[in-house]
Amino acid sequence: MPAKKKKAGAPLETNRREELLRVAARLFVEKGFEATTTRDIADAAGMRSGSPFYHFRSKQELLKTVMIDGIENGARRLHAAIAAVDDPERRLRTMIRVHLDNLLAGDCRTPMLLFESRSLDSAARDEIAAAADRYQQAWQTTLNELATSGRLRGSARTSRLLLFGMLNWSSQWYRPDGALSLDDIGDAAAALLLA
Secondary structure, three states, X not given: OOOOOOOOOHHHHHHHHHHHHHHHHHHHHHXXXXXXXXXXXXXXXXXXXXXXXXXXXXXXXXXXXXXXXXXXXXHHHHHHHHOOOOOHHHHHXXXXXXXXXXXXXXXXXXXXXXXHHHHOOHHHHHHHHHHHHHHHHXXXXXXXXXXXXXXXXXXXXXXXXXXXXXXXXXXXXXXXXXXXXXXXXXXXXXHHHXX
């Protein structure tokens, strides 16, 4: 009986796809979506210029995937960090710190790409919004608990919206070598919300 052929390339293809997503995210943030060409992405990933289309139908699909993958990776880190945290105040502080890490200390560049979603069609924007809604569910639950116990200064929904605006905008002014640490920023954000 002849030996079965091994499916070659599957792990390699996954690695190439992940590298492509990482490189594309970086370039979209640095240069902007419109100014980044597929050739730029392929060159930065060490691929031939047409190779990204093996993984993605278009540059728009690549942007959508970068954004959704970033949100989902951030959600996995968030849920792992809060899995055993029962106290909603401590959970919120942990969530804020993890979000800042995802945004400013890690590889997650999705919040910095927020405005680039205007380059996508409405179906892609809806997919991104659905992923963001899933990410924010744990936040809303935590803020609801804090509001019910009287430990939140405002309404839970408004607090969530303001919190994300505040945290995501920190990518515009935060400097790793600056006067504020991520802990400082996280503590200040929590202090603004908590009664």
